[in-house]
Amino acid sequence: MARSGAGGRRTLSPMYPKEQFYAAILGIRAPWQVTEVELKEKAEEVHVTVALSGASRSTCPKCGRACPGYDSRRRSWRHLDTCQFKTIVWADVPRVECGEHGVLQIDVPWAEPSGGFTVLMEALIIDWLQEANTSAVARRMRLSWHEIDGVMQRAVRRGLARRKLEAIKRVGVDETSFQKRHEYVTVVTDITSGRVLHVADDRKADSLDEFWALLTPKQLARIEAVAMDMCAAYVRSTREHLADADEKICFDRFHVAKLLGDAVNTVRKQEIRELTANGEYAPRGTKYVFAQNPENMPSWRRAQFELLKDSSLKAARAWAIKDAARWLWRYTTRGWARRMWKKWIGWAVRSRLEPMKRAARTVRDHLWGIVNAIVLRVTNAGAESTNARIQWIKKQACGFRNRERFKAAIYFHLGGLDLYPVSLSTHTKA
Numbered sequence: 001m002a003r004s005g006a007g008g009r010r011t012l013s014p015m016y017p018k019e020q021f022y023a024a025i026l027g028i029r030a031p032w033q034v035t036e037v038e039l040k041e042k043a044e045e046v047h048v049t050v051a052l053s054g055a056s057r058s059t060c061p062k063c064g065r066a067c068p069g070y071d072s073r074r075r076s077w078r079h080l081d082t083c084q085f086k087t088i089v090w091a092d093v094p095r096v097e098c099g100e101h102g103v104l105q106i107d108v109p110w111a112e113p114s115g116g117f118t119v120l121m122e123a124l125i126i127d128w129l130q131e132a133n134t135s136a137v138a139r140r141m142r143l144s145w146h147e148i149d150g151v152m153q154r155a156v157r158r159g160l161a162r163r164k165l166e167a168i169k170r171v172g173v174d175e176t177s178f179q180k181r182h183e184y185v186t187v188v189t190d191i192t193s194g195r196v197l198h199v200a201d202d203r204k205a206d207s208l209d210e211f212w213a214l215l216t217p218k219q220l221a222r223i224e225a226v227a228m229d230m231c232a233a234y235v236r237s238t239r240e241h242l243a244d245a246d247e248k249i250c251f252d253r254f255h256v257a258k259l260l261g262d263a264v265n266t267v268r269k270q271e272i273r274e275l276t277a278n279g280e281y282a283p284r285g286t287k288y289v290f291a292q293n294p295e296n297m298p299s300w301r302r303a304q305f306e307l308l309k310d311s312s313l314k315a316a317r318a319w320a321i322k323d324a325a326r327w328l329w330r331y332t333t334r335g336w337a338r339r340m341w342k343k344w345i346g347w348a349v350r351s352r353l354e355p356m357k358r359a360a361r362t363v364r365d366h367l368w369g370i371v372n373a374i375v376l377r378v379t380n381a382g383a384e385s386t387n388a389r390i391q392w393i394k395k396q397a398c399g400f401r402n403r404e405r406f407k408a409a410i411y412f413h414l415g416g417l418d419l420y421p422v423s424l425s426t427h428t429k430a
């Protein structure tokens, strides 16, 4: 092929044959060549036939040893469209018989061994899947839902196979709802990078065990901190798999805040019920007044909050207890942190507000892990955004009937995986 200049730009002469043109845009090189290009105008399709030149030597795709040919199979791959025309690549792909590996189809440079797409087409589908759901991509690319889903599943499989879990030091464990209200999956995230490392069914010890099983003893030894909810199952699993787990398990401030926030809300609801039953005035619509931190409140709510905060309402007292706990995350030494939290627990337990007392007892029983979170400076704040993104994935897929697909979609969007076909980088090199 005529080349001009150092940039390797190919010159298109008026006589440039269409076979050469397709060889260039498909990146077909010796020993493969484009032998035929057929335009099917009615069907709006371009069919490109590719064949091996006679002189080529057959080698085993696994070990690279030369071996005798066995037979060949006719295959086709959908490529990027040529203008508005669907473009399909055809080839008789030889199979070889390796003494060690048996009968195998040889590798072709434009596609991965499985799947009916060229690598460029597959890469384009992957790009689109990051922007839209499977049905939308299928519609736009004139492919079936199953074909698009196949690309996603393959992308996740290859991404997981390539993934390295070497540098993980801090992980967060969280639960998120799957489809129905009471179905959950456990999501393990790398706190440092934010990528999702593992998604497991349910929220049991087994769910987390699965993640630990992925790591080598060396990788397990590198784990410095595990942020989690005050959940017995996760604690049990972590204790079973990590040495010194009781110094690494962290009940971080977001999980503690959630526990206390729920307790305040329970106090508030009970109080409204009591006041109403006694025929007294009960301030309604106060849920968010006591749920938000004052510095984040819009000014109109802030005014209402200032009034309620100094009232004799039980909800106001509960709120004050919760708010005081926010300031206990500033200590840097174990001794001080423990001492101040114990003071706070004493106050909460004497509050005569049953839900606050219950929450304070939970905090007391988990204080060791709270102190770990404080001294290791571990927060799982990212979990909230991961969770929000997972709910977005669920929503844009209009829910998932199949749990495995839900998990694959989480890995696809949040796994930080290298999703693209392996030969893409070599394929596009000039």
Ligand SMILES: [Zn+2]
Residues within 6 Å of the ligand: 060, 061, 062, 063, 064, 065, 098, 099, 100, 101, 102
């Ligand atoms: Zn072999």
